[in-house]
Amino acid sequence: MLIRKLFKFENAHVVRGCSTQRCRASIHGHSYKVEVLFESKYLDEGQMVYDFGLMKRGMKELIDSFDHGVAIWDGDDAEYIASMKAHSNRWVLLPVSPSCEQFSRVLFLMIDRLLASTQMVNGERGVKLHSIIVHETETGYAQAFEEDAYSELMGTIPLEMIAFSDEVREGWNDPQLWEKILTGQPFVNPKTV
Numbered sequence: 001m002l003i004r005k006l007f008k009f010e011n012a013h014v015v016r017g018c019s020t021q022r023c024r025a026s027i028h029g030h031s032y033k034v035e036v037l038f039e040s041k042y043l044d045e046g047q048m049v050y051d052f053g054l055m056k057r058g059m060k061e062l063i064d065s066f067d068h069g070v071a072i073w074d075g076d077d078a079e080y081i082a083s084m085k086a087h088s089n090r091w092v093l094l095p096v097s098p099s100c101e102q103f104s105r106v107l108f109l110m111i112d113r114l115l116a117s118t119q120m121v122n123g124e125r126g127v128k129l130h131s132i133i134v135h136e137t138e139t140g141y142a143q144a145f146e147e148d149a150y151s152e153l154m155g156t157i158p159l160e161m162i163a164f165s166d167e168v169r170e171g172w173n174d175p176q177l178w179e180k181i182l183t184g185q186p187f188v189n190p191k192t193v
């Protein structure tokens with residue numbers, strides 16, 4: 001069975017090298033919608049695959065890191081990167097360009113890593129991240145599956161190269177959230193949310 005939780009964020013970017021002139025040469029924003037799809041063959045004590053309430057903790061915080069910020073590719077022009085950082089308190093530096101394809105791959109890897117460190121306490125079994133859908137506009141989206149997120153053909157994404165601005169980190173419940181995810185520290189789900 002598949003379950004799906006929808007998240008939203010507002011973000012600005014520029015996507016260098018693409019065919020669309022407005023997209024590659026002008027900073028612009030999107031109201032992103034992100035669908036997180038989990039799958040399992042089993043149900044937990046609440047007869048659910050995974051309680052939606054549990055998805056509104058670290059996972060929501062990670063996605064919300066991009067809200068009202070700018071997504072910057074670390075391969076972009078150094079002056080552009082410096083000016084974005086200087087003029088926006090909220091930014092995320094990515095080792096890939098922020099197309100919706102790469103957004104869906106990055107978010108897959110982030111959430112998959114968090115899920116791998118999550119200790120479930122309500123009888124959940126076999127819960128897997130099925131895919132991430134990133135809607136960039138009302139009419140365009142990308143969907144990343146495991147094979148896409150970890151694809152060498154599309155380029156390996158080194159998660160440790162992702163950097164969050166101080167203001168983004170301060171918005172998390174634990175400013176060390178990202179380091180804890182990267183080092184595989186356990187996240188024990190609460191019994192109640």
Ligand SMILES: Nc1nc2c(c(=O)[nH]1)N=C([C@H](O)[C@H](O)COP(=O)(O)OP(=O)(O)OP(=O)(O)O)CN2
Nearest residue numbers: 015018020023028098099100101136137138139140
């Ligand atoms: N495959 C992709 N194509 C494009 C991406 C992308 O991430 N992946 N991104 C863009 C731009 O960011 C652009 O802002 C969105 O493009 P588009 O869908 O053409 O936007 P419109 O608002 O013009 O959409 P309509 O609904 O068709 O008016 C470009 N391409």
